[in-house]
Amino acid sequence: MADPVVDIPVLGVDPYAPENLTDPYPMHERMREAGPVVRLAGYPTLVACARHEQVHAVLNDHDTFISGAGVGLANFNRETPFRPRSLILEADPPLHTTTRAVLSRILSPKVMQQIRPVFAAEAERLVDACVQQGTIDGIGDLAQRYPLKVFPDAVGVGDDGRENLLVYGDMVFNSMGPRNALFEKSAARFASVTAWIMAHCQREHLRPGGFGDQIWQAADAGEITHEQAPMLVRSFLSAGVDTTINGLGNALFALAQNPDQYAKLRADPTLARPAFEEALRWESTAQTFFRTAARDTTIAGHAVAEDTKVLCMLAAANRDPRKWPDPDRYDIERRPTGHMALGSGIHGCVGQAVARLEGELILSVIARRVARIEPTGPHTRRLNNTLRALDTLPLRLTPA
Numbered sequence: 223m224a225d226p227v228v229d230i231p232v233l234g235v236d237p238y239a240p241e242n243l244t245d246p247y248p249m250h251e252r253m254r255e256a257g258p259v260v261r262l263a264g265y266p267t268l269v270a271c272a273r274h275e276q277v278h279a280v281l282n283d284h285d286t287f288i289s290g291a292g293v294g295l296a297n298f299n300r301e302t303p304f305r306p307r308s309l310i311l312e313a314d315p316p317l318h319t320t321t322r323a324v325l326s327r328i329l330s331p332k333v334m335q336q337i338r339p340v341f342a343a344e345a346e347r348l349v350d351a352c353v354q355q356g357t358i359d360g361i362g363d364l365a366q367r368y369p370l371k372v373f374p375d376a377v378g379v380g381d382d383g384r385e386n387l388l389v390y391g392d393m394v395f396n397s398m399g400p401r402n403a404l405f406e407k408s409a410a411r412f413a414s415v416t417a418w419i420m421a422h423c424q425r426e427h428l429r430p431g432g433f434g435d436q437i438w439q440a441a442d443a444g445e446i447t448h449e450q451a452p453m454l455v456r457s458f459l460s461a462g463v464d465t466t467i468n469g470l471g472n473a474l475f476a477l478a479q480n481p482d483q484y485a486k487l488r489a490d491p492t493l494a495r496p497a498f499e500e501a502l503r504w505e506s507t508a509q510t511f512f513r514t515a516a517r518d519t520t521i522a523g524h525a526v527a528e529d530t531k532v533l534c535m536l537a538a539a540n541r542d543p544r545k546w547p548d549p550d551r552y553d554i555e556r557r558p559t560g561h562m563a564l565g566s567g568i569h570g571c572v573g574q575a576v577a578r579l580e581g582e583l584i585l586s587v588i589a590r591r592v593a594r595i596e597p598t599g600p601h602t603r604r605l606n607n608t609l610r611a612l613d614t615l616p617l618r619l620t621p622a
């Protein structure tokens with residue numbers, strides 16, 4: 223093998239600066255064009271990959287690029303994790319293999335067939351209410367309401383206090399970036415929100431038969447320990463709400479911004495699933511995840527030292543012109559197979575079937591009942607260190 227190249231280009235961009243969180247795309251282009259792997263002047267402990275090829279390669283080499291030292295900027299080999307580490311997200315094999323098997327069975331395609339009628343009825347009820355209303359906030363009235371109803375219902379969490387799930391999601395995803403003002407603001411409610419979340423991971427707070435209770439059943443069966451059970455319920459409550467809210471919000475945004483694409487969906491509502499998938503590619507909900515080099519290694523021939531954090535720019539990979547023709551175009555007839563919005567490899571989103579079910583159902587009900595979906599004013603963003611999130615999305619829905 224040729225000697226590794228040591229000269230990785232250094233860029234003076236800050237992925238966590240408010241202007242880059244607001245509009246990350248010019249930064250993504252700079253990072254992709256600078257090279258297959260880059261350094262960032264303000265972040266000496268990391269290297270970053272913004273091209274599809276390298277993001278895919280890093281995520282699919284889980285022995286070299288591990289998750290157990292954290293999938294945010296913090297290196298758990300050197301820093302205390304923000305919260306006790308997730309037993310699936312922030313774990314490597316063999317632990318990860320065990321926990322993943324339990325969660326992936328609970329969220330399997332077969333289970334999706336069982337929950338589909340319930341999720342479909344709620345999608346119809348909510349979209350009908352929005353159509354009745356006519357002008358809506360696409361986030362507060364729809365993108366937030368739907369996952370906040372159907373997912374905790376499926377997990378088996380009661381109705382009271384569900385707003386804690388929003389605050390917790392915002393906090394967890396902010397914690398994967400630097401300890402900046404965004405993080406500090408969302409972590410201000412850490413104690414009370416964490417207490418609520420952990421209480422709702424206990425069996426007595428989980429409806430028998432729901433996804434949460436099924437984790438406890440896996441403990442009874444000896445697949446995992448009873449100590450691990452609440453921590454795995456915590457993964458549902460961490461990753462299952464804020465992610466899908468923003469996936470739906472971004473999909474509504476994509477369709478409102480691209481009336482030609484909405485017309486296609488309206489003409490053929492079976493395009494709902496590909497339209498949601500393309501929205502994931504075009505405006506990735508999870509913008510970034512990190513890995514940590516477990517040993518001295520290389521990325522695209524460039525030397526990367528053991529313990530270096532590797533910033534995988536999922537959203538940049540999803541608009542890499544090396545991979546996607548006309549990448550900035552939202553095109554629901556594109557087949558965006560291989561996009562990185564749900565990750566790739568052994569850590570690829572374990573809840574992706576639920577996310578796709580929610581996206582498909584909401585978009586297909588809209589396609590049947592809404593003639594036009596138009597912005598009625600400027601949208602606003604909720605900046606987060608990891609998530610691409612809208613705060614408000616004023617829309618007019620014209621009944622079909």
Ligand code: OVV
Pocket residue numbers: 308309310311312394456457458460461
């Ligand atoms: C994918 C994801 C995001 C946030 C939290 C978790 C997973 C978790 O396992 O707690």
